[in-house]
Amino acid sequence: MPRAFDVTATTSSVQLDAAGHGEVSFTISNKLGVGVTFRATVVPDGNTRAEWMKFPDGMERTLSPDGTAVIPVRLSAPAGTPPGSYGFSLDVASISNPDEHYDRGPAVAFIVREAAGPVKKPFPWWLVALAAGVLLIVGVVVAILVSRGGDEGPGLGVACAKKEPRCGKDLTCGTGNVCVGTAGFKGCTSGGQCASGRCEGDTCEERVALSGTCDSADDCAEPLACHEAACRGLAGFSGCDKPEQCVTGRCEAGACKEQVTLGDTCDSNDDCRSPLTCNQGFCLIPLGEKCTHPSQCVSGSCDGTCNRGVVLCPRCPAGTICVNGECVRSVIIRDHRILDELKLEPRRTIPTP
Template sequence: MGFHILTESGPLTLKAGERAKVAFTVTNGLGSDVEALLRVRAPDANQAWFTIAGGERRRFGPDATQNITIELHPPNNAAGGAFPFALIVADEKQPEEEWQHGPELTLTVTPGDPAPKSRLWLWLLIAGAAALLLIGVGLALCFTVGPCASGPGLGEACAVDEPRCDGDTLECTPLDMCLLKLGATGCKTGATDCSTGFCKDAACVAPPAIGEPCVEGNCAADDLLVCPESTCLGDVGAAGCTDDKQCLSGWCRKTETPARCAALLAPGEPCTEDRCQDARCLSGHCRAPDGAACTHDNQCESEGCVNDQCRRLPGVGQACLAGRCEKSLACPIDRCLVPLGGSCTSAPQCVTGNCTGGRCQDIPGVGQPCNGPCDGTLKCVNHVCKMPEGGTCGRASDCELGYCDGGVCKKRVAVGAACVGAQDCNHDQICQLDARNGNKTCRKKIGETCNAPAECGSLNCTSHRCVSKAGQECQNASQCGLSEACVAPMSSGPKLCMLENDAYCGHDRQCASLWCSQTQCRASTGHCTNNADCPSDFECKANVCRVRLGSYCQPSADLCEPLAAQCRVTGIGQSGAVCKTKSPPAPPGMCVLCKSQHGTCMNTIPCVLPPQWPQVWRNLHAVHVLNKPGLEARVADDLLDRLRTNRNDLMRRVLSPNP
């Protein structure tokens, strides 16, 4: 604020009669156009030595800088000595408030060259006469006009101390000039006779303050006061307002002390009352209407600044605007949707496509509640996501059809439905052959839950579980389950319910063939592709199950390895006797008991088992497979009877050294 006065000059020394110039730089720091007054402050006796080149008035623009030159010219008769001087700059409108004293410099004057002595008396005579003349005229004027009896008059130079201004209506201003005081009369309108700078109705008046009528279109010497019409109004920052009408902006901020005129708030600035510029105070911020320029969302009423312009953002279901939507909405597919967790009324409003309980939820998976689309290929069935037919599953409740078969959702096949193979039935069922009528139907497997015997392939439902009848004594097939026959596994034993070939089984003892291969009863001499298709004591040779070497065989019926098979019957012959085919060969597959001589089996010695021996072997095999309590005693008794009957013949054949 104010003026800034600088100079690069230092102390000056001149001889009387010499001339010099001193340069100053003056900068207007008042922030507005200024009409400035320039003065040189120097001792009154030396005031005439100093002249401002170009005059004592300058017009400065805001922050403008001008060069000011002071010309120094002490007269030829100037007495020697040091004389201080300085440049003073003041605002013409308010000289008492806005003025600045520049750096003080010193002019040292030395006496000039003396005049020739021969003419000195003449000059002294002339000077004396002139002085007497001037004194006479001056005294006459002084006493007739009156200033000799008082100080400087209006507009004349003065000093704070001496000389003082004449009379009580004048005062010495900071510019060292006598001007009329506030309230004094006699001023001229438009003139600068008043120290206040304002003359109204020939009287000096105080500068009009904010809200007061202008004087000749002017207000107090304050850059923040203007007179747009007839009243002084305050610009932003002007102090002393009491009403909004006194401010150009229309807002007198009375929360400050003193109250000041304030600029209206720009869009986006915080607000507590409607003091916004081209905007409204909404939600604590000034908001501009649609179409206004903006740089941020909070500057707009719509809370949407798109491409530097306030725009109304699209709502739910509407197309996105430059990728933008209303607050709290998302734009995943160029359409405004409610994000996860947001409020919704229907599934299409949600990014996830799932509106449950008035909130957008994750896309539900298998078994989760749903009110719309489910994840992937799942279906929403009775508000629960289910896997459709053919989908993977872990339990029946995962499936739309309510049935999970081997990890795949399928249609449930009713018990008793016709079938051709296991693939036509549920995983807990088998395609069971009914030995009574030759039909195949889906029945529950052994161990599955049941409510009636007819649901089970075994026709036996005990404690709600399908239980096999295999192994139970019977009189005829009607007492057995489906695909079961009532057979006697031993010649002397009771009849038992045994599974027919191709029936579902869990153990050899359940099958009439005494062979359960891959959960299916098979004929002991049936067709095979590998060893797994044959009983444990058999192997697959040329796609036919044959007794393994070292296993029990039935000489009259079982197929043996063509070249050799070991018939091991406890108590008969020597341990390790090898059975080979006769030469010429016996009928294919016949196992023939041979005699051992010195530990070597002689294939030249033909020998055969007694007629009863095949049944003895079968009984022994049945005891081994069935593992049924009580059978051992029956077989043992039967074996002893047969041994007693054939003892002599058997021993002769076995022990004889010759054929």
């Protein structure tokens, strides 16, 4: 029986870091000649445990007749794992026909090494001398400050002084000529009392950069937005390099862009709103979803839902789509009733970073 899938790995041996973590990616190519949705599962070898391997991007993909997909697998050997050699393989099977359409990828090995014991270091006597010098300097500084009297600068929320120091310790002159806290200042009760605009607990903190975790919009540096507990770029934001850094789930040429809808052109599944898939350069409806016209379906066949049809299309040239078994240059019928029922949402290719 001919192969259903071609499964390759980026490496046959993964080097784990000191914490026992590593990652390997598998490339899956569709050899069936028709579109297919598959699921990947790990097959542990020997004493390897399946729960050590996770799929950060999910374990399912939908492929065009000659499409490929990349499935990363993240390894994490827990603390206390006995040192030794471990390994696993990746099984790939069609969701609709797993008993006939399946294949297994190459074995990938990794080694869990014995944890290094603590290294005893000689007592750092030089630190004693350094500490004595620091205490001497601190004493001199304190004496100078005491001799200067109350020249500490205005406090939090007070108008800035006209000469230095314009504000007190850990404060700076902010908008409106009022003293606000710098990063690390303790004593704030709201974001308006911090130069960064962010007060966590009672401490002023810097705003969170791209992909950092957040609880609200005030946590993220402008122009980022807090979306699904991470700071992400809105459509039009420049500076992304992967889809999960955008609220829309689509990053193209370093900029966040809106995902496109039924009938729009695309380069990959990331361009299309879920559950649409990119096929023949167009965002189309996958098998099993509602439709009103064959041109809307990946399969080119519709009987109320997208199905495989009686006649399968050949591989259609660029710019054409399959409709009832023929490759045609046809306008894709956009039915607003179908778009409303599909409830198209931004595609999430990777969980929250």
